[in-house]
Every structure is written in C-alpha cells, then in structure tokens.
Amino acid sequence: xxxxxxxxxxxxxVGLKLRSPRNAVKDVCPVAAFKRLLSCSSxxxxxxxxxxxxxxxxxxxxLPAPSVALSRVKSTSRExxxxxxxxxxxxxxxxxxxxxxxxxxxxxxxxxxGDCARGTGxxxxxxxxxxxxxxxxxxxxxxxxxxxxxxYVPPPQKRNPGVSFSQEHFDETSYYFENGLRKVHPYxxxxxxYCKGRWIGKTLSEVFSSEFRAESLDYYKQxxxxxxxxxxETPVEDLSITLKxxxxxxxxxxxxxxxxxxxxxxxxEENEEVVVVDKPASLPVHPCGRFRHNTVxxxxxxxxGLMGLHTVHRLDRLTSGVLLFARTLxxxxxxxxxxxxxxxxxxxxxxxxxxxxxxxxxxxxxILVVSFKVxxxxxxxxxxxxxxxxxxxxxxxxxxxxxxxxxxxxxHQIRVHLQFLGHPILNxxxxxxxxxxxxxxxxxxxxMTDENLLEALIEEHRSKESLYLLDISDESxxxxxxxxxxxxxxxxxxxxVKEKTSATTHNQSSYGGQNGEDKDSPVSTLxxxxxxxxxxxxxxxxxxxxxxxxxxxxxxxxxxxxDPTEKELIMYLHALRYKGPDFEYSTPLPNxxxxxxxxx
Numbered sequence: 121x122x123x124x125x126x127x128x129x130x131x132x133x134v135g136l137k138l139r140s141p142r143n144a145v146k147d148v149c150p151v152a153a154f155k156r157l158l159s160c161s162s163x164x165x166x167x168x169x170x171x172x173x174x175x176x177x178x179x180x181x182x183l184p185a186p187s188v189a190l191s192r193v194k195s196t197s198r199e200x201x202x203x204x205x206x207x208x209x210x211x212x213x214x215x216x217x218x219x220x221x222x223x224x225x226x227x228x229x230x231x232x233x234g235d236c237a238r239g240t241g242x243x244x245x246x247x248x249x250x251x252x253x254x255x256x257x258x259x260x261x262x263x264x265x266x267x268x269x270x271x272y273v274p275p276p277q278k279r280n281p282g283v284s285f286s287q288e289h290f291d292e293t294s295y296y297f298e299n300g301l302r303k304v305h306p307y308x309x310x311x312x313x314y315c316k317g318r319w320i321g322k323t324l325s326e327v328f329s330s331e332f333r334a335e336s337l338d339y340y341k342q343x344x345x346x347x348x349x350x351x352x353e354t355p356v357e358d359l360s361i362t363l364k365x366x367x368x369x370x371x372x373x374x375x376x377x378x379x380x381x382x383x384x385x386x387x388x389e390e391n392e393e394v395v396v397v398d399k400p401a402s403l404p405v406h407p408c409g410r411f412r413h414n415t416v417x418x419x420x421x422x423x424x425g426l427m428g429l430h431t432v433h434r435l436d437r438l439t440s441g442v443l444l445f446a447r448t449l450x451x452x453x454x455x456x457x458x459x460x461x462x463x464x465x466x467x468x469x470x471x472x473x474x475x476x477x478x479x480x481x482x483x484x485x486x487i488l489v490v491s492f493k494v495x496x497x498x499x500x501x502x503x504x505x506x507x508x509x510x511x512x513x514x515x516x517x518x519x520x521x522x523x524x525x526x527x528x529x530x531x532h533q534i535r536v537h538l539q540f541l542g543h544p545i546l547n548x549x550x551x552x553x554x555x556x557x558x559x560x561x562x563x564x565x566x567x568m569t570d571e572n573l574l575e576a577l578i579e580e581h582r583s584k585e586s587l588y589l590l591d592i593s594d595e596s597x598x599x600x601x602x603x604x605x606x607x608x609x610x611x612x613x614x615x616x617v618k619e620k621t622s623a624t625t626h627n628q629s630s631y632g633g634q635n636g637e638d639k640d641s642p643v644s645t646l647x648x649x650x651x652x653x654x655x656x657x658x659x660x661x662x663x664x665x666x667x668x669x670x671x672x673x674x675x676x677x678x679x680x681x682x683d684p685t686e687k688e689l690i691m692y693l694h695a696l697r698y699k700g701p702d703f704e705y706s707t708p709l710p711n712x713x714x715x716x717x718x719x720x
Contacts, residue, residue, distance in 0.1 A: 178231070271361075287421075304377040313369050350371075352367060353368070386418075398441065399695075429447065438691035465699040466526060466529075469523055471522075472546060475515050487500070503532055509527065532551070540561070555579075
C-alpha cells in the first residue's frame with residue numbers, strides 16, 4: 121500500500137486546512153496529513169482529530185492508482201470523501217474537525233505547505249482577475265450595465281493642470297534659418313481633446329465640418345482611413361460614430377509653423393530666481409495657435425536648456441522687449457503679488473502716427489474685450505478701468521516716439537489708448553486699420569457693430585494678403601463668397617496659380633492665427649500634433665525627421681508662400697524697462713525709436 125500512498129501524496133499540491141471547533145485555521149502539508157490519516161486508519165486507530173478514512177480506501181487493493189486525480193477531500197460527518205477531477209496534478213484537501221488542538225507539521229512538511237499555499241493564492245488571484253474582466257466586459261468597465269450595441273467610454277484620465285515642456289517636446293523637430301527668418305521643419309503632431317459638451321450627440325463628421333474647418337471633410341475621411349483619427353485610442357474609419365461624454369479624440373496631422381524673425385533670443389539675466397530675455401518681435405511667448413517651436417518658451421528650452429519656467433507677464437506676439445520668467449513657483453508667486461500690489465513698473469516705448477502732444481498725457485478710458493477668441497478690444501463705458509501715462513520723447517515731422525507707462529495691465533491697453541487719442545502705433549495691424557472707419561475710432565467713436573468690425577478687419581487684411589499679422593484663429597478668417605489665390609506645387613513640380621473660395625480654403629492660405637492653444641487646455645481641448653490648431657486646441661507631439669517634411673494628405677505641403685519681410689513682422693512697440701523694488705532690467709532703445717529715425 122505504501123507505493124499507492126506515495127503516489128497519492130505526490131498528487132496533493134494544494135494546501136490542507138485543519139480547523140478546530142474554535143475556527144482556528146492552520147495550513148499543513150497535505151502529504152504529511154494524508155499519510156497520518158492512512159496510518160491511523162490502517163492500524164485501526166482514530167486520527168488525532170477524530171477523522172476516519174473509509175474502509176474502501178484502507179486496503180491496498182482499494183486505493184486509487186497514482187494516475188487517478190483527487191480534486192477535493194471534504195469532511196462529511198467526520199469522513200473523508202474523495203472526488204476525481206480532470207487535472208491529475210492538483211488536489212485541494214480540506215479537513216474540518218472537532219479537536220481543540222491542531223497538528224503541527226514537520227519542518228519539511230511546513231516548507232511544502234508554504235509552497236502549496238502560495239500556489240492556491242496565485243490560482244485564486246487569477247480566477248478573481250478573470251471574473252473581474254468578464255464583469256468589466258459585461259458592464260463596460262464602469263459598473264454600468266451596457267445595453268446591446270452600446271459603446272463603452274473609459275473614464276477620463278487625470279490631467280496635470282500645469283503646462284510644462286521637456287526635452288521630449290523640444291526634440292519634436294528642428295529649426296533652420298532662411299532669408300533672415302527662423303523656420304521650423306514640418307512635423308507630425310497629435311491634436312488631442314476630450315469631447316466637449318456641445319459635441320455630445322453629434323457625429324465625428326459633424327464636429328469636423330463645423331469646428332475643424334482647417335481641412336475639408338474629405339480630408340478627415342481619408343485621414344480616418346489611414347488610421348490618423350483615433351477615438352479612445354482606437355482607430356476609427358467611420359466618421360458617423362456619435363460622440364459621448366468623456367470620449368477622447370486624437371487627430372494626427374502634419375504641422376507647419378509660420379516663420380518668425382531670425383534674430384537671436386538674447387538672455388539679459390539668468391540666476392537662481394529669474395530668467396530675463398529681450399524678446400524679438402513676431403515671436404509668441406508660449407505655444408498658441410499655429411506656433412509651438414517658434415515661441416520663446418521652446419527656443420529657451422531648445423537653445424539654452426532652460427525648462428520649467430513660470431511666466432510672470434506676457435508680451436503680444438508683435439511686441440518686442442524685456443520679458444521676465446520665474447525659475448520657481450515661489451518666486452513666481454512673489455512677483456505676482458508685486459504685480460497686484462503695483463510694486464512693479466513697466467516702461468514701453470512706441471512710434472505713433474502724427475505729432476503727439478507735448479507734456480504728460482493720461483488716458484483712463486475703460487477697455488472692453490470685443491472677442492476673447494480673437495483678442496480684439498475697444499474703449500467702452502462697460503469695460504474695465506484702465507490708466508496709462510504717455511509722454512512724447514521726439515517728433516521727426518511725420519511720427520512721434522512716445523514713452524508709455526501702463527499703471528494697469530489690460531489686454532492691448534497701450535494700443536487701444538493710443539488709438540483713442542488719435543495717434544495709433546504707426547504700423548499696428550489692428551488698431552491702425554482703416555476697418556475702424558476714416559477716423560480709426562478716435563475718441564472711441566465706432567459706427568458699426570462688433571461683428572461688422574471684425575469682418576471688415578479680416579477683409580482688409582485678406583485683400584492685402586497679410587492675415588498673418590492678425591492674432592486671430594483660422595476659423596475667424598472664414599468668410600463666404602470671397603476668393604483668394606494660392607501658388608500650388610503640382611505633381612510634376614510645376615507651379616500653378618489656383619483660385620479658391622475662402623469659405624473652405626482661406627484658413628489654410630495664410631500664416632494667420634494665434635488663437636491660444638493653451639487657453640482651453642488642458643481639460644477639454646485637443647492636445648495637439650500638427651496643422652493649425654482650430655478652436656483653441658491644445659498640443660503635445662511626436663518627433664519627426666526632415667524626411668517627414670512632406671505629407672501626401674497635407675494641403676500646406678502643396679502650397680508655396682512668399683516669405684514675409686522682417687519689416688512686416690515688426691510692430692513699433694517695445695518693452696524697454698521692467699523695474700521692481702530691488703531689481704531693474706532694460707534693453708537698448710530700438711533703432712526705430714531713435715530721434716533721427718526715418719521710415720523707409
């Protein structure tokens with residue numbers, strides 16, 4: 121019988137549990153326990169815990185062969201019952217007794233018992249995981265029972281509310297310099313967004329048609345076929361899918377950035393607390409609209425290794441001069457408090473039209489934002505209170521150089537107040553425009569609605585082919601019925617002039633558009649990756665080499681544009697000085713601000 125007993129013991133690989141009447145459970149080795157039971161029964165004795173092995177298992181002839189699997193030995197009326205299972209390698213032996221003492225296995229048996237217990241635990245974990253996965257599939261992963269045909273939407277992931285860029289982002293593409301301009305090699309990039317409230321219940325094709333008009337619907341259909349459009353990280357080929365709350369959309373596009381002035385970004389001060397630079401005109405401070413790598417933040421990271429900077433104040437894209445960043449959050453909060461307490465003094469210099477009055481001129485007209493998306497403002501009694509102090513520095517017979525001290529910090533405050541005074545900045549593309557009327561809103565007189573004003577402003581720059589000078593989104597530049605011409609590169613390399621209606625194509629035909637991509641981010645906007653960023657979509661991209669500079673789906677790749685001149689990218693407004701209680705940073709006076717300067 122010993123051979124059969126040894127065979128049976130070899131099959132017992134799962135833990136044995138002995139439970140006393142007080143429910144004290146101890147795991148023991150099944151091999152030792154089973155031997156003990158058999159030895160007691162063969163000798164006509166009771167087991168230490170009162171168990172009796174059935175007679176049919178006592179004789180050697182009645183013992184099952186080692187090849188017969190035993191799955192579970194249960195104590196029923198103080199008797200062991202053995203049941204076979206398909207897996208001949210596993211046996212779960214559970215004994216329930218009435219003895220107050222529990223048997224203590226030998227050392228070798230204890231080690232074997234530990235291995236058996238671990239095996240049981242792993243098996244149970246695997247079974248629980250399978251049950252949870254089956255339940256997840258039935259209920260959609262969120263505990264909600266899905267109806268037949270209903271699409272599961274995973275819960276939204278936590279997002280970092282801060283905006284920080286690292287070397288991974290800086291390596292997405294590279295710069296090159298041409299015709300005095302800093303240019304960026306085109307690169308692939310992902311626009312990413314969670315479904316906005318107004319999109320719920322709409323199809324993907326409806327959303328692309330109404331809110332992402334930088335490309336035609338045919339483009340998005342082709343992009344979907346090539347796997348560039350993903351919903352909840354799953355490629356979609358059918359744009360008729362209806363969007364639901366928490367849907368996560370990713371759109372891979374080929375991104376082209378507008379050129380900026382190629383002048384180097386000079387670092388005026390760098391210490392443990394702050395970084396101060398002299399920002400060239402035409403360069404946005406941070407990623408926005410169609411700009412990402414051609415921004416101060418990215419150039420400082422790529423060229424100077426300066427990362428994790430905190431913006432203390434901003435300058436308009438076309439404005440040049442002193443720009444201050446904090447190195448730490450603590451310093452940023454300290455400087456912000458100084459701004460609120462008006463302990464910081466900012467001094468600007470500009471060149472305006474006509475002969476500006478001598479002496480000190482103070483303007484306290486309230487300023488109203490006409491459109492946050494466009495960044496257009498005007499004087500209005502309903503606006504926020506403002507105060508700017510002006511003083512003429514020089515007059516050359518045609519234009520004046522004026523010193524500006526903004527006491528408050530409203531959007532476009534200096535530019536709007538100078539327009540109100542009848543002396544707009546000499547080359548201001550917005551507030552010096554004739555779209556405001558012949559007097560250009562002098563004295564705050566505007567004889568049209570805000571909507572008509574915006575339309576007239578866009579139309580003026582469209583006719584001059586200078587939409588790239590406006591800090592507006594591509595969507596805002598769409599106007600039905602108008603046409604524009606584009607120089608296209610044909611398949612054979614030949615140049616072709618093509619006329620298109622602006623309602624569908626003009627938003628692709630200019631370098632315009634600086635609708636801040638970080639305004640809506642990080643919660644509900646596309647976290648981007650190429651092409652113009654429609655509707656304030658936010659960005660995060662992927663590295664591309666120069667051989668990725670051409671994309672057969674990209675309309676921008678088929679357009680050859682003339683480069684803007686350096687003069688066209690400069691506005692005569694410069695941040696000359698930034699002064700605090702114990703610091704002061706300044707730059708030299710620009711050439712156009714000097715007394716003997718004459719416009720070309």
